[in-house]
Amino acid sequence: MLSLLQQWLSPYGLKRSLVTLTLLLAIALSWYYMLFAMSMNMQPVRQWQPYDIWMLFTMWAIMMAGMMLPAAAPVILLVEKLNQQRQRRHACYAPSLYFMLGYLLAWSFYSALITLVQYALHHLSLLSDMMISANNTFTATLLLIAGIYQFSPLKQACLAQCRSPLNFITTQWREGIGGAIWMGFKHGQYCLGCCWFLMALLFATGVMNLKWILLLTLLVMLEKLLPFGRFSSRVIGAILVVAGFYYLI
Numbered sequence: 119m120l121s122l123l124q125q126w127l128s129p130y131g132l133k134r135s136l137v138t139l140t141l142l143l144a145i146a147l148s149w150y151y152m153l154f155a156m157s158m159n160m161q162p163v164r165q166w167q168p169y170d171i172w173m174l175f176t177m178w179a180i181m182m183a184g185m186m187l188p189a190a191a192p193v194i195l196l197v198e199k200l201n202q203q204r205q206r207r208h209a210c211y212a213p214s215l216y217f218m219l220g221y222l223l224a225w226s227f228y229s230a231l232i233t234l235v236q237y238a239l240h241h242l243s244l245l246s247d248m249m250i251s252a253n254n255t256f257t258a259t260l261l262l263i264a265g266i267y268q269f270s271p272l273k274q275a276c277l278a279q280c281r282s283p284l285n286f287i288t289t290q291w292r293e294g295i296g297g298a299i300w301m302g303f304k305h306g307q308y309c310l311g312c313c314w315f316l317m318a319l320l321f322a323t324g325v326m327n328l329k330w331i332l333l334l335t336l337l338v339m340l341e342k343l344l345p346f347g348r349f350s351s352r353v354i355g356a357i358l359v360v361a362g363f364y365y366l367i
């Protein structure tokens with residue numbers, strides 16, 4: 119117990135604790151926004167003024183952080199561990215929070231893209247003013263595409279990178295702050311490759327539907343962190359395909 123306390127109080131232990139607390143704070147603030155502020159800030163979208171677009175982007179960006187950071191936390195802490203090893207050897211390193219910043223930039227880019235997609239879908243009358251699918255065929259198409267994607271080689275390749283990130287980190291390591299941001303941004307793209315169609319399912323279930331947001335967050339964590347994640351991704355895919363055909367009937 120004393121040795122553990124000494125490790126925790128050491129400069130390296132305190133630094134790791136700071137990174138962990140920053141992660142937890144970012145996750146907590148994101149979920150606080152989704153639970154208590156999102157529904158108040160987002161009103162039914164009818165006019166699509168610049169303010170509406172900005173608020174939608176903000177909503178997606180915060181939502182993505184809240185949904186993706188829990189599954190990305192082990193990778194960020196792994197980078198922190200490697201940075202501490204490099205620091206002990208007096209090698210060049212950049213604080214791992216810059217790696218996390220790269221993740222957030224990747225997800226913000228996706229948030230901007232999906233905001234534009236939502237704008238187009240709304241003007242095609244495929245989404246209601248409450249940001250939920252207004253067409254069963256559209257819902258079925260989303261479910262079928264998301265389900266089939268779960269079996270695709272691209273999905274499985276991205277999932278492998280997310281489940282075993284050490285190879286990426288050791289082969290793609292870049293020095294300095296810019297390098298840390300670049301690594302986070304690139305690995306964040308693998309996370310998006312795993313989950314972007316799952317996130318798009320919010321168009322079918324309701325963009326602000328907290329039950330589905332929580333369920334999708336748990337599914338992302340299940341795929342990336344648990345031993346049977348590869349198998350579960352295919353089970354999820356099969357369920358989505360069946361649900362898609364159900365909407366077509």
